Amino acid sequence: MTDKVAAVVVTYNRVDKLGKVLDSILAQTRSVDQLIVVDNASTDSTPQLLSVYDDDPRVEIVRLSTNTGGAGGFAAGMERAYERGADWVWIMDDDCYTTETALEKLLEGHAEAETELGRPVPYSCSLVRYTDGSICEMNNPGTTWDWGRLIAKGLNSVLITNCSFVSVLIPRRSIAKYGLPLVEYFIWFDDMEYTLRISAEGPGVQILDSVAVHDMPENRGVNFGDLNPGNAWKFYHGARNESSYRWHHDDKLAWVQFVVTTYAWMVRARVGRRLQLGVAKRILEGLKFDPKPKMARSVR
Amino acid sequence: MTRARQVFEIIDDGGSGLDGAEERLSPRELCLLAGALNYHSLVQPGREFRAVVLRGPNESFPRLTGDSCHRLEWPADRTVVCTVQVRSTLNGTAPDNAPLVPLVIDLGGEHPGGGTSYYSRAGLKAKVLRRARFGAPVAFDALRQGLTDYYEKRITSNRRPPRIARVESAAPLQGLAGEDRPPAIVFGLHWLEMGGAERWALESIALAKEAGFLPIVLTDRESSHPWIVRPELEGALVVPLDLPLPGTEEVDLLLALTREFSVRGIHVHHNGWLYHRLAWFKAMDPTIQVADSLHIIEWRTGGFVEVSIKLSNAIDVHHVISPQLRDYMVLQRDIPKERVALAPLYGLHEAAPVQQAKTENGRPFTVSFIGRLSQQKRPYLFLRYAHQLKRSAGNVRFIMHGDGALSDEATQLVSRYGLSDCVEFRRPPRAVDDTLTESDLLVISSDNEGLTLTTFEATAHDVAVLSTDVGSQASLVSSRALVPRQPLAFLKEAVSLTKEIMESEELREQIVQEQREKIESLKELPEARLWTKKLYEGWKA
Numbered sequence: 001m002t003d004k005v006a007a008v009v010v011t012y013n014r015v016d017k018l019g020k021v022l023d024s025i026l027a028q029t030r031s032v033d034q035l036i037v038v039d040n041a042s043t044d045s046t047p048q049l050l051s052v053y054d055d056d057p058r059v060e061i062v063r064l065s066t067n068t069g070g071a072g073g074f075a076a077g078m079e080r081a082y083e084r085g086a087d088w089v090w091i092m093d094d095d096c097y098t099t100e101t102a103l104e105k106l107l108e109g110h111a112e113a114e115t116e117l118g119r120p121v122p123y124s125c126s127l128v129r130y131t132d133g134s135i136c137e138m139n140n141p142g143t144t145w146d147w148g149r150l151i152a153k154g155l156n157s158v159l160i161t162n163c164s165f166v167s168v169l170i171p172r173r174s175i176a177k178y179g180l181p182l183v184e185y186f187i188w189f190d191d192m193e194y195t196l197r198i199s200a201e202g203p204g205v206q207i208l209d210s211v212a213v214h215d216m217p218e219n220r221g222v223n224f225g226d227l228n229p230g231n232a233w234k235f236y237h238g239a240r241n242e243s244s245y246r247w248h249h250d251d252k253l254a255w256v257q258f259v260v261t262t263y264a265w266m267v268r269a270r271v272g273r274r275l276q277l278g279v280a281k282r283i284l285e286g287l288k289f290d291p292k293p294k295m296a297r298s299v300r
Numbered sequence: 301m302t303r304a305r306q307v308f309e310i311i312d313d314g315g316s317g318l319d320g321a322e323e324r325l326s327p328r329e330l331c332l333l334a335g336a337l338n339y340h341s342l343v344q345p346g347r348e349f350r351a352v353v354l355r356g357p358n359e360s361f362p363r364l365t366g367d368s369c370h371r372l373e374w375p376a377d378r379t380v381v382c383t384v385q386v387r388s389t390l391n392g393t394a395p396d397n398a399p400l401v402p403l404v405i406d407l408g409g410e411h412p413g414g415g416t417s418y419y420s421r422a423g424l425k426a427k428v429l430r431r432a433r434f435g436a437p438v439a440f441d442a443l444r445q446g447l448t449d450y451y452e453k454r455i456t457s458n459r460r461p462p463r464i465a466r467v468e469s470a471a472p473l474q475g476l477a478g479e480d481r482p483p484a485i486v487f488g489l490h491w492l493e494m495g496g497a498e499r500w501a502l503e504s505i506a507l508a509k510e511a512g513f514l515p516i517v518l519t520d521r522e523s524s525h526p527w528i529v530r531p532e533l534e535g536a537l538v539v540p541l542d543l544p545l546p547g548t549e550e551v552d553l554l555l556a557l558t559r560e561f562s563v564r565g566i567h568v569h570h571n572g573w574l575y576h577r578l579a580w581f582k583a584m585d586p587t588i589q590v591a592d593s594l595h596i597i598e599w600r601t602g603g604f605v606e607v608s609i610k611l612s613n614a615i616d617v618h619h620v621i622s623p624q625l626r627d628y629m630v631l632q633r634d635i636p637k638e639r640v641a642l643a644p645l646y647g648l649h650e651a652a653p654v655q656q657a658k659t660e661n662g663r664p665f666t667v668s669f670i671g672r673l674s675q676q677k678r679p680y681l682f683l684r685y686a687h688q689l690k691r692s693a694g695n696v697r698f699i700m701h702g703d704g705a706l707s708d709e710a711t712q713l714v715s716r717y718g719l720s721d722c723v724e725f726r727r728p729p730r731a732v733d734d735t736l737t738e739s740d741l742l743v744i745s746s747d748n749e750g751l752t753l754t755t756f757e758a759t760a761h762d763v764a765v766l767s768t769d770v771g772s773q774a775s776l777v778s779s780r781a782l783v784p785r786q787p788l789a790f791l792k793e794a795v796s797l798t799k800e801i802m803e804s805e806e807l808r809e810q811i812v813q814e815q816r817e818k819i820e821s822l823k824e825l826p827e828a829r830l831w832t833k834k835l836y837e838g839w840k841a
Contacts, residue, residue, distance in 0.1 A: 083774075085623070176631035297774040298623040300821055 003088060005103065005169075006034040006081035010073030011094035013044045017215055022053065024097045030104035032058060034084060038077040039063045060084075069186035069237075074165055075294065082175050082296035089170045096166045097213045102126050106169040109157050109207030116153050122174045122198040125160070126167035126210040130219040137221040139164045139214055144203045157205045162195040167212035174198040179293030188238035193245050197293070224262045224279065225269030232275055236282045243286025259283060302327070302334045303534040305514065307560070308341040308349075312385035316353060324382050329355070329407045331528040335540045336364035336405045337386050342539070342560070343552040344401060346392025350385045351403035354378040361522040362408035365549075366542040369403050378406060390560055411524035434709060437680040441787045445747065449786070452599040459602065466613040467582040484514040484537075484561035485839065486581075488571025491523035492530070492540070494672070496750070497595050500621075500645060501569035502532040504593070504832050509535060511836040513564065516557060520573035543573060558584055565839040568592040568608075568615075575607050578614040589839050593619045593828075595750040596771055597628055609633050617835070621645050621828060622751050622772030643831035644751055644822055664697040664722075665802045668739040668763075670732055670754045671746070673704035680706070680713055681787055682745045687717035688795045693802060701726040701735045736761035740808065741801060743794065747785055749773055751822075759819055764801060764811040766794055775822055778814035780807075 007025045011018050018037075025035055035058050039046055053059040062080055064073065074091055081089045090103060110124040128139035141163035150157045168191075181194045195204060227235045239262065246255035262283070266276050302318070310319050317323030317330050325333060333353060340349055356362075357377050363369065385400075433440045485508045489501045505515045515536040519525065525540055527533075545553065554577065557563060566581060566588060568574050581588050592615055597605050605625070608618060618640045620626050626642040629635045667689070669682045679700065686698045700710060700723060714723050726735055732754070736742070742758040744767035755765050755776040767773045768790060769782040783793040801808045 172627070173631040176627050297769075298627040298772060299775045299818070300623050300825070 003107075004033040004084075004086050005030075005088040005090055005107070006036055006084060006086035007032045007090045007092070007103075008036045008038065008074065008077035008081055009092055009094055010038045010040060010070055010077060011042060011046060012040040012067060012073070013042045013046065014094040015042070015044045015046050015049050017095045018046065019049055019052070020097055021092070021094055022059075024100070025092075026056070026058070027100055028098065028103045029101050030107060032090065032103065034081065034086065035059045036077045036080050036084075037061050038073040038080075040067045040069070040073045041065060068183060069190075070165065071181050071185040071187060071190035072183045074190070075180040075183045078170070078175060078180055079294075079296050082172065083299040085300045087172050089172070089175065090167070091165050091170065092167045092212065093165060093214070095215045096128075097215060098126070098167055099211045099213070102167060102210045102212055103169070105210035106167075106207050109155070109205065109210060110169060110171075112155055113150055113157055113205045113207075116150060116155060117202070119202050120171070120173055121205055122178075122201065123163075123168055123170045123195060123204040124157070124210075125163040125169070125204065125206050126212040127206060127208050128164075128166050128212050128214050131213060131215050132219070134219065136166075136214040136216070137219050138216065139166045140221075141204075141206050150205065156208045158208065159203045160206050161199065161203055162192045163204065163206065165191040165194075166214055167210070168195070170198070175296050176298075179295045182291045182293055184289075184291035185241045186237055188234060189241035189245060193241065193249075196245075197249075224265040225271065227266060227269075227271045227275050227279070229275070232278060236278060239279045239282035240286045240289055243283040244289045244291075245286075247287050248290045302330045304331060304334055304338075305535055305537040306334055306338060307390055307537065308337050308386040308388050310384070310386050311348065312383075314353070314382040314384040316382045316384050318384060318386075325353070325407070327529045328524070328526060329381075331533075331538065332362050332364060332407050332525060332540065333384070333405060335528070335538045336362075336369070336403075337384075338537060339365045339539045339541070339553070340369070340401070340403060341386070341388030341390060342556040343549045344392065345388050345390035345556060345560075347398060347401050348385065348387040349401045349403050350383065351405050352383050353381045354404065354406040355381050356406055356408040358409040359411050360408045361411065361524060362540070363406040363542055364540055365545060367546045369405060370546065372402060372404060374404060374406065381407075390556065408524055437709070437713075438684050438787050438791075441678065441681060441747075445786045448599050448747065456597070456599050456602060456606075459606065461606075461610050463609070464579055464611050464613050467579060467586060481560065481562040482514045483512065483564050483840070484516050484557075485836065486516045486518065486557065486563055486566045486574070488566070488568040488574030489517060489519045490570040491519050491521045492517075492525035492527040492533075492538075493523050494527065496753070497570050497593070498527060500593060500595075500828065502527070502530055503829065504567060504569075505536055506532040507829065507832050508567075508836055511833070511840065513836065513839075514561060516561065516563075518571060518574055520571050541573065554580065563588055565589040565591065565836070570604050572604070572607060575604075575611055578611055582614050590615045591617045591619055591835060593621070594625055594629075595621055596748055597625065598748065605629075609635065612639070615639070617641055619643060619828070619831070619835075623775055624772040625750070641826075641831060643826045643828040645753065645828045646751070646756055646819070646822060664695045665693075665741070666697045666699065666739045667741045667743055667798065668699045668701060668735050669743055669745070670701045670735060671744075673700070673702050673706040673710050675706065676746055676748055677702075677704075678745045678747055678787075679710045681790065682743060683710060683713045683717060683719065683723070684787075685743065685745065685791055685794050686719055686723060688791055689798055690719060690722060692795065693799050696722065696802070698723045699726060699735050699739065700724070701730070701732060703727045732757060733761070736763050739763045741766060741798065743798075744768060744773070744777075745790065745794075746770060751776060755815065756819060759812065759815040762812055764808045765815060766797060766801075776815060776818050778811040778818075780814070781811050 041064050050061050078089050106124050113121050128136040130136045141160040144159040147158045178198045181190050246258045313319040315324050317325050508515045517536050517538045519540045578590050592608050594605050612635055620642050621644050626640055629640045630637050671677045673679045742763050742765045749771040751772050758765050765777050766781045767777045768785045770785050783790050
């Protein structure tokens, strides 16, 4: 029997790009068996747009009553996919256009990597480009020390330690063993935490000929030097979440390194004193904050 | 007279009823006696036996195959019922003038079933546990569930015991190819008494007969085997074993089975003894196909699932009845996906949609408990829930439908909680349908389950189900009506949800509707009966 693949897209007030994202998923050369769209309580015309897909039996809309952030949205979508019996869950943001062979290449590359490595691979992700074809600065995965091991064997893939939730293929096994993303993180570092967590038995892979395009306003990565009163809420979540992860699940030295780097970024970029104190408060909050993952239920 | 297959001929019936004449033995006792004589005829082929048949007091178990069969004395509380003489019809090496083999077959007495409870054992430890268990059942259960949580999260799923190596190069035994041997399937069961696994085992035995196989039914747990008289066992070779088997009798039995019958397959339901001999069967004849049926994960002990995983390399296919078990086997314990077959048991007791009896005006909201009154089902927790609900919700009625080892405790708790006026006890053989027709809500308080057949039946009767979130109940029960297994959290959430359901018929209907949808979705999976039929067809070749 062929494996079932469920794509999961989490959306919030991005009606202008969402249609193109969904169409790119439904037009894959290896078609998805299900497309679960998690509407994080959008307040724009997202529901009207989604009603266009009512006739497609592959599409299921999960409308949440409140905005649960990317973490909550991905957890809800992955849980639904797992409960529907998906063998693979392919997750991405609502501004990520997949090229037509992205899924096919991911599945092929994942299988080849498992054969070559002789162990289950916890996840695989696509190469993420910006709209102009260049590498997307925000979605570069972390690589392992032996990142070229599979390339040396003739495979077009790289060993990675973590990645962001932009075209990531997760086998059912990883969800069964390690659960769902941490809803409590709300936003920021939920993807890092999750991909690190499910890599307990070995790293994931980036499949270089599976390509997705991330349509962001500008092509740049983010760091704590970009903190300003308008985006502080997001950085505060990031500070708490990463502090929590480093303190409770990494080593204490990594936590110290995180704190020092964060302050170095803020000092260098002359971030205001009040915002710096806000970050410090969230970092301390992270020492007590240690949510536990929810496990998915087998329903069918 | 027993209709089970016999591998002996009767020389002197001794008035037992074996030959169909006058019967001193009950049908159950006759089947037990035939089972014992089958065993001895297999391990000593061609020999003639003279067996003293004993009956024990109630609650004593039969002794059909152990050392005691060869000891010519017995306890004072046994009475001699008759003496029978039979000859094994199997070809053996016994010389013509071989002496009679004396046997003592103790048929035991009537027993309510369920084996020996841990709490009814002798000794100080059991006494202390018994006091704690029956003195404060809910508090004791909270500790038990805490332990289960620990095992579920930390121990069981991380177990990595060494697995038996695959049998690679064995060739079938030479000289056994005779086509005149009857094709057979060996079935391994815990015992022959009421239980979900046993119910399914008997169904599969009937399927084997339909497919033209002789079922050889082995059990390995002490029991009075009340189901040994079931019609599914007619024509089957039934051998209830009492372990350990003396001397070389185990080898003699296994060799006799492979010599006398063309064993095409082995289907283990719940039988630890047979599980551990699967590799031997495979080594003797790799063409023998092996399947097992698994029902629930027992987190604290590992149970049969753990045994099955350890011996997985000697098993061709694991039949699992729930999505949870499939995922556990494949994703958590790395059994190859192609060797795990999910085929739920929903087809066994297919209930046609039933028109719900019109609610009588003023009839109180009715909550039911249906199932064995056993530790697994936690009737004491249901009664505590009933007590709390009655106090806070008023006009409500409860029906407890079932029987079992905890019947006395349930009766005492009803008095203790002052529920005598609102709890009605119903016992088999009264039909479950009667209870469901009068019910609004079925509560499943079990601490472990696979897929509960009562949920299928309740849905057909338009009854909402509130269940602990255990096993694969999530595959059947509305996500809104799943409550925690831990007793205190169960009581809080179950009482609160029941009150909401009592106030809103719309909510109750939504819950039933979700049950219907989940059952429909589950029915897309292969059904156990059809899957097994196909499996046995494949074993004919």
